Amino acid sequence: MSVEAISWALNHAPVDEPSAAFVLVGLANHASPDGRGAFPSVARLVTYTRLSERTVREQLDILEAAGIITPCDPAIVAAYVKRADHRPQGWDLNLNLDRDNPAHLGRFQAAVKAVKDRRRQRRERKAAESKTVVTEPINDPNGVQPSHLVERGATVAPRSPRGATVADNGVRPSQERGATVAPEPYVEPSNEPSEDQKQSSLLAVGERTVRTARGAAQTPSANQGDHSRMAGDVLGQMPDHYRKAPAWLRSRMLKRIEAVLADHEPLALVEYAHKFAADPNFGDYEHLRRFDDVVRKLDADVADGTACPRCGRDQMHTFCSADVEGGTDER
Incomplete structure (x- = not known):
């Protein structure tokens, strides 16, 4: 001082x-x-x-x-x-x-x-980018938008039901009493799931399911389009010092996790982050370096057969070893 x-x-x-x-x-x-x-x-x-x-x-x-x-x-x-x-x-x-x-x-x-x-210009630029103007075509030669109001005393034809036949004069023809009316065609709903249903059927990334028997649910591999969403889910399951890092550091962590997800399963990353990140000497801004160390350790353990590539646990456990490496339930 x-x-x-x-x-x-x-x-x-x-x-x-x-x-x-x-x-x-x-x-x-x-x-x-x-x-x-x-x-x-x-x-x-x-x-x-x-x-x-x-x-x-x-x-x-x-x-x-x-x-x-x-x-x-x-x-x-x-x-x-x-x-x-x-x-x-x-x-x-x-x-x-x-x-x-x-x-x-x-x-x-x-x-x-x-x-x-500079601060005012940034605010104005953001406001201009977020402002959207929707205009309707103007058919009047004078440039006046026609009014949608109905003049007093004018006769307004009732709206026809969807799919009904309307004549040129706007009047729907009536059916004679006793006439046979063709039924509306029935369209059988498709049994194919929609894209949203396909996405929602994926197991939540990083969710630690209880694996007690062979054939339990597994986390499916994600394609490249899902990596961004999955990275946020993985970060949300990692230890506190990753999730509570500054915003700029979490942004870099998300990009790093998204890149790593191309070669690794989410559950394995979460498992190893919890296993090797509980270090009392963990510095304030060491998150990226420590995460790279976690990935390298996971690669080494998977290569020598001591870790499961699906969930990061012991390679010899009953569930994942049979499906990943063609193993059996026997230990």
Whole structure:
């Protein structure tokens, strides 16, 4: 902690936005007396300021655009944080700037305006993309859409039942009393299941069914079109530190799982994720590397016959060994 840096941030920094000032004080709390080498994590700044992560990152962008902070030497952060995937962004504070200098304060205000304009443009672009306009053809030569209202006193013909024969004048011919009316053709419903029924008949991915006898339900192999849906189901059955990872990390995990599902069964991936992911040294952002280790371990165990390629359990258990490798129920 530096008293000099904090005093500058509170009294002299060219900042007139409360959120940006609060974030700057949080950075100054970690800077050296000359304002260099401040590298608190974004999570730490969120704790200091009680702002959202998105707001904190936006204020850092504003401060950097105004020249109030600049990225510091990465070697300073590396000297304190050995693991590269855990290193936050470091910053140097420009203690030479002063609030009483109109040029310095003007740069900050211009940076605020630029960031707010970009945010407004993003909102407008998203609104324009989501807005759909449905127009009906206009037959009137003057460009006036005809009214669908019925004038007062006009006679409106009753609607004919579906499939009824209507004459040119809009009147349905009546049947004479006692005349034979041909019955409506009967169409026998098809026994073939629809596509939705075929999809819903698939066993839920990652569902751990009780396999007590040969011939119990198995998870069928999915085609390429199902891998995206299956990846979400697999991730939902994995350990908590996978399911509770940040959104950007879960997005990468889904893409990785979708790629792996081309060669592996879902149940086996879930089984091995639970078996080899309970490590107390599991880091905050090691999910992708640890998942790759799980896949490699599954490949090795399947290759040497110690794991079932369908469910990831012991290769010699009764149910899967008979269907996958042509084995028998005997152990």
